[in-house]
């Protein structure tokens with residue numbers, strides 16, 4: 384008997400993931416991977432079912448009596464709800480969405496291409512780890528130290544090799560009622576103003592509608608961290624996601640400095656997204672002002688929103704030839720960062736000589752490339768890309784790109800381009816149209 388096609392396709396994807404991530408704990412990696420795939424598929428199915436239902440169709444008649452409030456999910460979870468591994472002290476029992484602990488989608492600077500890695504100094508963590516005292520500066524500003532941060536870090540017996548936490552509660556698709564309410568930390572007008580500035584600098588928040596944005600802003604808690612303090616320790620369980628308002632943070636993996644980040648950036652998303660141990664130690668180089676978002680609000684609001692985009696773009700990205708070397712996880716992260724833009728026939732999408740800020744993939748329609756000196760140089764269709772030359776070489780736009788029909792593009796800004804295209808960058812460089 385030959386094996387089912389879908390099974391072979393899944394295994395091929397998994398093999399690619401394993402090749403690119405080279406995980407140490409193969410079984411845990413595979414478990415996470417398949418749990419992520421299962422959840423994606425289940426969510427997709429659930430969305431289809433909900434859409435069909437609103438159109439008066441019943442896609443799955445045998446499930447017609449499903450009790451939505453009690454069980455929003457269409458398929459059975461592989462582990463039961465009372466699986467001991469799904470319990471967290473904060474009552475959060477959300478499930479992972481994908482596998483691996485690689486670079487984040489939310490902060491610039493990780494996931495840099497090979498050529499950028501050489502800029503990262505390899506220094507040893509100089510941090511003493513001594514815990515200063517906790518002081519309260521104002522009722523709604525908490526000054527923390529390691530000891531206090533440690534209090535958030537629940538299971539003390541946390542084991543990196545434990546089975547991934549799984550339960551019936553996932554990202555809670557819209558419309559499903561439950562008792563969860565995001566925390567609210569009252570803020571002064573001055574805090575609100577500072578927070579709004581930090582939040583608007585962070586592209587993660589750009590996809591939020593007004594309600595979600597206000598939920599997140601309410602739920603953020605201001606945290607002051609003294610210099611030389613570990614905000615996150617590699618291997619711990621994830622509790623908070625952080626946005627940096629002021630100061631500098633260094634990241635260390637196995638004692639080696641791998642990265643740093645400053646105001647407007649964010650960190651601590653990987654463990655919350657993938658239910659994996661913290662991938663790095665984050666240490667305050669200077670005194671920090673951070674905004675902390677609890678794990679559940681992060682997953683329920685921020686992650687749920689980005690997942691929508693993921694569903695929208697993932698199948699398109701699979702068919703883009705230049706991205707064929709990207710792993711499933713890399714494609715998911717790219718999908719999260721893409722924004723749709725629409726053009727009418729004759730619209731100038733890119734103008735020769737201007738400064739380049741974006742990279743484009745055509746998801747619908749056709750466009751044409753013109754050079755002032757040569758006229759029409761090429762035609763572009765769905766799956767083609769443009770706008771890479773200026774970004775790769777720090778040059779002005781080398782040609783104009785004009786919509787021939789109605790065009791929809793998926794666009795990525797410069798930071799996303801450098802951070803998220805991974806192995807595709809080498810292909811883009813090889814195919815540079817100005818060098819052929």
Ligand SMILES: Nc1ncnc2c1ncn2[C@@H]1O[C@@H]2COP(=O)(O)O[C@H]2[C@H]1O
Nearest residue numbers: 634641642650651652653654661662663
């Ligand atoms: N090179 C890196 N590898 C892993 N994590 C990094 C890196 N640079 C920055 N980080 C951040 O460090 C954080 C540590 O906690 P998380 O794993 O939750 O999320 C991680 C990322 O946000």
Ligand SMILES: Nc1ncnc2c1ncn2[C@@H]1O[C@@H]2COP(=O)(O)O[C@H]2[C@H]1O
Nearest residue numbers: 752760769770771772773780781782816
């Ligand atoms: N022959 C060509 N010369 C220059 N740009 C081209 C050519 N063919 C296609 N292009 C695309 O047109 C884009 C114009 O903006 P960029 O220079 O950023 O990137 C360019 C390429 O993606």
